[in-house]
Amino acid sequence: MKRTVCAFVLVFAVGACASSKSATNDGSTIGQGIDVETMRPPEAAQVVAEFQKKYGIESVPAPDTQVTSMAQVLEIIRGDRFSEFEQARAFTAGKQGSDALTIRSYLETSYAGGLLLAAAILEEERKQDMTELRQASQARPLEADQDQAADQARAQQLKTKTNDLRKVVRALKVLSEEPLVSGSDLAEQAIRQDSQSQLAYLANANYYRLRGSWLEFDRMMRYAEDTETGDNPPVKTYLRAMEALQRYVDGGKCKELLEETLARRPDFVRAQANLVLVDRNIEDTYAQLQKLREVSPNHIVVRLAGPTIEEEYTTAQELKGAIQN
Numbered sequence: 001m002k003r004t005v006c007a008f009v010l011v012f013a014v015g016a017c018a019s020s021k022s023a024t025n026d027g028s029t030i031g032q033g034i035d036v037e038t039m040r041p042p043e044a045a046q047v048v049a050e051f052q053k054k055y056g057i058e059s060v061p062a063p064d065t066q067v068t069s070m071a072q073v074l075e076i077i078r079g080d081r082f083s084e085f086e087q088a089r090a091f092t093a094g095k096q097g098s099d100a101l102t103i104r105s106y107l108e109t110s111y112a113g114g115l116l117l118a119a120a121i122l123e124e125e126r127k128q129d130m131t132e133l134r135q136a137s138q139a140r141p142l143e144a145d146q147d148q149a150a151d152q153a154r155a156q157q158l159k160t161k162t163n164d165l166r167k168v169v170r171a172l173k174v175l176s177e178e179p180l181v182s183g184s185d186l187a188e189q190a191i192r193q194d195s196q197s198q199l200a201y202l203a204n205a206n207y208y209r210l211r212g213s214w215l216e217f218d219r220m221m222r223y224a225e226d227t228e229t230g231d232n233p234p235v236k237t238y239l240r241a242m243e244a245l246q247r248y249v250d251g252g253k254c255k256e257l258l259e260e261t262l263a264r265r266p267d268f269v270r271a272q273a274n275l276v277l278v279d280r281n282i283e284d285t286y287a288q289l290q291k292l293r294e295v296s297p298n299h300i301v302v303r304l305a306g307p308t309i310e311e312e313y314t315t316a317q318e319l320k321g322a323i324q325n
Helices: 041-054 071-079 081-091 099-136 145-193 198-211 215-228 236-244 251-264 269-278 282-295 300-304 306-324
Strands: none
Touching: 041 145, 071 099, 081 099, 099 145, 099 198, 099 269, 145 198, 198 215, 198 236, 215 236, 236 251, 236 269, 236 282, 251 269, 251 300, 269 282, 269 300, 282 300, 282 306, 300 306
16 A cells, blocks of 8 residues: 655645544544544544644645656655655665665655654654643733733643644654554565675664664664675764664764764765754754755755744844843
8 A cells, every 4th residue: 555645745645534433532623533542544644634734834745857766766865855755665666686675675764764753843842832831821810810811822722732743743653654664674675685785784773773672773783784894884873873862862972973974975864954953052953954954945854843943043042132231
């Protein structure tokens, strides 16, 4: 069955109806009748499409140009060009041989990683909104009546939004499952065909990283190192960068390795996207966002995290000016 395309970065093709279950009492206004915990991929697609429509997140249509070569597929993966992922997937479908299978694996896990990246950004937004909700919900007896009414209205809006975010985050994770499994299957097929394929082991390591299965990640990375022939592919450095962040919560090491990855492959856009998210200094974050926007103006990080980063940067600049005066 053709995989559903992420609504944040592709044109959505929703061909499934809502669940026949009665409406769940989860407080959300999207995906009525769809249970968060038992959500299926067609239902998840509907949830993401409705979230996109409600919150004004426009789709990025795929370009008119056709994918006609494996070299072009590699450019799409390195450039993190989500609007072309489905075309690249269609072009590579059925292609065999260890190298082709490895590229197909990277395509699938990159797609899944993009969905999970969107989920992580929206989950962070949900946590921030939950803090705002707690503040707006607190009783303030000395507050004027009109201010209390405004707080109550804001609290209701935030409650609805946080419930919507909870559901769409779950939907994105559900949609990531099929490409994750496919990516691992393809990597394992590539390894069976060529047990000395370093890139195939790294592709499978990427799958285990996204799963958070670190012992299996270690095993794949060790196999990749055992098959080294003097090359040190940038994807290996990228995987070590993300391991530093996700496994060891070491943002500084992650940033260092991401910068090393980009020094070797300036067109490795996913590395630049993660630099935006890993840096906690707002001025550096803003600068990294501008670099990402320059190379990929419609990137998912620009579209989802960009407005919040820009607002925070503007506030920081205003406060700096006020403090200096």
